Amino acid sequence: MAQDANYSAQKLTRDGIEIVRLADIAGRTELSIAPPIGNNAFEMKVNGRPILVTPAGTLDEWKSKPVNCGIPFLAPWANRMDGDAYWANGKRFALNSEVINLRRDANGLPIHGMLLFADAWRVVRLNQDAGCAEVTSRLEFWKHPEWMAQFPFAHAIEMTHRLAGGVIEIRVAIENLSDERMPLSIGFHPWYQIPGCERDRWTVHLPVREHHELSSKMIPTGKTTPYDLPDPLPLAGRHFDDVFSGHDSGEEFWVEGDGRRITVRFGPKYPVAVFYAPQARDAVAFEPMTGIIDAFNLAHEGVYCGLQSIAAGATWTESFWIRTTGF
DSSP, rough: EOOOEEEEEEEEEETTEEEEEEEEEETTTTEEEEETTTTEEEEEETEEEEOBOSSSSSSSHHHHHHOOOSSEEEBSSSSSSSSSSEEETTEEOOOOOOTTTTOOOOOOBBBSSSSOOOOOOEEEEEEESOOOOEEEEEEEEEGGGHTTTHHHHHHHHEEEEEEEEEEEEEEEEEOOOSSSSSOOOOOOOOOOTTTHHHHHHHHEOOOOOOOEEOOTOOEHHHHEEOOOOSSSEEOTTTTTTEEEEOOTTTTEEEEEEETTTEEEEOOTTTOEEEEEEOOSSOOOOEEEESOOOTHHHHHTTTTTTEEEEEEEOOEEEEEEEEEEEOO
């Protein structure tokens, strides 16, 4: 355990699962991360109120029967791919469902990559000082043949959760250990909620300028239209599972209800936002994305020109931030 007068960073065991808990006493904020379950920041509390949708049962039940909640990490592809193959560096790579259990959407498309609930994360740094509490966990993708058979770009990922002044920063650093340029299509799918306030009273602010048209399979067509919905936007009666772009670095997404607000800011290397707000759940997701859905294939087709990549031997780094007011 690392402790400071205001900040603490602790390794704990909960329901037989190793977790890390970061606390900011003055900011009345706690964040709990489960490295053995996808390194998911599964619980965030502000003044005792849960800001994230958390597992319904115990953590060991969640691990044995995983469901989406908290802040899942989507990699090595974010959201959907249009079929069981993708293009990278001019080559076509096929996924092998006999080697790994691929998660699929309602149309049978592979979704959310392979690391949602990976147990290969290891805590490598646990630290606090007078200004923050933080933990860094590492996943060495290249050591796992079943993953490399699907995405043969050797790389390692470090994810840092940092709590300072009541603000959560989630920073990802990806080191390309391959001899080739590594295409990048990652993201997060946070599940935010405003406890004690029903969804129909929530409003959101989306600082975007472009809406990406999707096919019936929820794959971008390459066409965009200007974003022209009201601001702030009432959620009552509306369902969203949409892809947006055109937000500037420093601009903030937020959801608000009964005077309480959750605000999210993306770093500049997350130029795409998926906004998910199902009518059946009291939750919204502002998803930071490095590119649009099916970015590998659409870039190869010439439909999308924003695919990022990491040069051989280089490291890519970016963050997003979460803060609250009124809680």
